[in-house]
Amino acid sequence: MTMTNQLITDLLSALELTKISHDTFLAPSFDFVGARVFGGQVLAQAMLAGAKTLEYDKPCHSFHGYFLRGGDIRYPVAYQVRRLRDGRSLSARQITAVQNIPSEFGEKEQVIFSMIASFSPMEGGLDYQPTMPDYPHADTLKDEQDLKQQYLSDIPTALHERYLKPRHIQIRPINPRHPLNPAPTDPHQAVWLKIAIESQPIAIHQALLAFASDYYLISTALMPHGLTYGTPNLQVASIDHAMHFHRPFDVSEWLLYDMWSDTASHAKGLNHGQFWQNGHLIATTAQEGLMRVVGAEH
Numbered sequence: 126m127t128m129t130n131q132l133i134t135d136l137l138s139a140l141e142l143t144k145i146s147h148d149t150f151l152a153p154s155f156d157f158v159g160a161r162v163f164g165g166q167v168l169a170q171a172m173l174a175g176a177k178t179l180e181y182d183k184p185c186h187s188f189h190g191y192f193l194r195g196g197d198i199r200y201p202v203a204y205q206v207r208r209l210r211d212g213r214s215l216s217a218r219q220i221t222a223v224q225n226i227p228s229e230f231g232e233k234e235q236v237i238f239s240m241i242a243s244f245s246p247m248e249g250g251l252d253y254q255p256t257m258p259d260y261p262h263a264d265t266l267k268d269e270q271d272l273k274q275q276y277l278s279d280i281p282t283a284l285h286e287r288y289l290k291p292r293h294i295q296i297r298p299i300n301p302r303h304p305l306n307p308a309p310t311d312p313h314q315a316v317w318l319k320i321a322i323e324s325q326p327i328a329i330h331q332a333l334l335a336f337a338s339d340y341y342l343i344s345t346a347l348m349p350h351g352l353t354y355g356t357p358n359l360q361v362a363s364i365d366h367a368m369h370f371h372r373p374f375d376v377s378e379w380l381l382y383d384m385w386s387d388t389a390s391h392a393k394g395l396n397h398g399q400f401w402q403n404g405h406l407i408a409t410t411a412q413e414g415l416m417r418v419v420g421a422e423h
Contacts, residue, residue: 133321136293139166140332142173148206150174154198157293162196164363165339167222167238169332174204175218175242176328183216183244184327187369188335190240192362200224202237209241216244247373254371254406263317263379266297276304280355294320294337302353309351312386312396316341320376333376334408335368338398343414346386346394358419364393366412374400374407392417 135155142150152170157163172185196202202222209217222238270291280288288304297317302310318340320333343363344354352359374380381401388395398410 129321132291132293136320136333136336137322137329140169140173140329142170142177142204144177145203148178148208150177150204150206152202152204154196154201156198159287160198162198162202162237163339164192164366165336167192167196167202168240168335168339168366168368170202171204171220171222171238171240172242172335173328173332174206175220175240176244178206178208178218179216179244180211182328183246185242185331185370186245187367188240188242189365189367190238191365192238194235194237195362196222196224196237197226200226214245214248218242218244257401257404257406258315258381258383260299260315260381260383263297263319266299266317267301269296269298269301269316272298272301273304279303279305292340294318294333294340296340302348304353305355307348307351307353310348312345312348312389313384314341314345314348315381315383317379317381319379322377327373330374330376331370334370334374334380334400337376337380337382338368338400338408338410339363339366339412341382342384342396342398342410342412343394343416345384345396346389346414346416348386349389352416352418356418360415360417360419362415364413364415366410368408368410370408372405372407374402374405378402380407389416 139155142152145151154162172188202224205221207219209219220240224235224237225232226235273289299315318337382398384398386394386396394414394416396412400408
């Protein structure tokens with residue numbers, strides 16, 4: 126099995142939820158970004174947990190979630206689903222993500238995330254969207270993994286293995302930034318991405334897009350300050366994340382992820398994103414993130 130095939134296998138394994146009781150599902154944790162559970166993993170798994178309780182197959186059209194504390198990749202995540210509504214069109218679910226963490230007094234239950242997701246069948250009706258942004262196409266750009274080699278000499282040797290760890294999705298930045306010392310710039314960035322899966326149901330495509338939406342977005346608000354995830358003493362964490370799905374799409378084909386930040390204040394930054402494919406606006410995102418530099422003013 127090639128490295129790419131293994132990465133896709135691992136990614137799809139993260140979306141395999143096991144029913145452990147009525148409307149409660151257990152999902153594995155993976156090392157996607159380090160010792161903390163990757164926010165994109167929780168978004169994808171929570172949305173799928175909600176979908177598994179639907180009597181009729183309906184795509185998700187929106188979700189709103191709050192990250193309440195960091196998860197630990199050493200332990201699985203249990204998703205408890207509450208059925209809030211089942212109408213002819215709309216179905217709503219509240220999903221709570223819980224980890225049972227061992228302690229000297231036994232297991233301690235920790236709620237790490239909460240989501241409300243709404244599901245509705247796609248139907249005809251009024252249709253409007255702006256024009257897709259005009260950027261260089263993915264075919265003319267370098268993969269993120271290839272770009273990492275350009276900056277390897279600037280990365281401390283002890284961090285090389287982590288820095289070079291391949292993503293589970295293919296990403297091609299339009300205007301790559303230095304991973305440690307970028308110049309301050311306007312908070313607007315865009316990447317192309319795709320995930321080399323074979324035929325999958327729409328729920329998996331939506332879950333994978335939710336997974337991918339948590340990459341890069343929070344870093345947009347760091348751009349005016351010349352900061353990155355690699356900046357010393359920088360604390361960055363997602364606080365909330367919302368997503369709306371507008372039109373059908375295929376994550377195995379190139380998607381444009383266009384991102385911008387409105388403002389940063391009081392150690393928090395607000396970011397927005399749009400996903401485009403073949404001229405169609407297929408999803409939008411919004412996320413507020415913690416961004417605190419300990420011992421410094423920015």
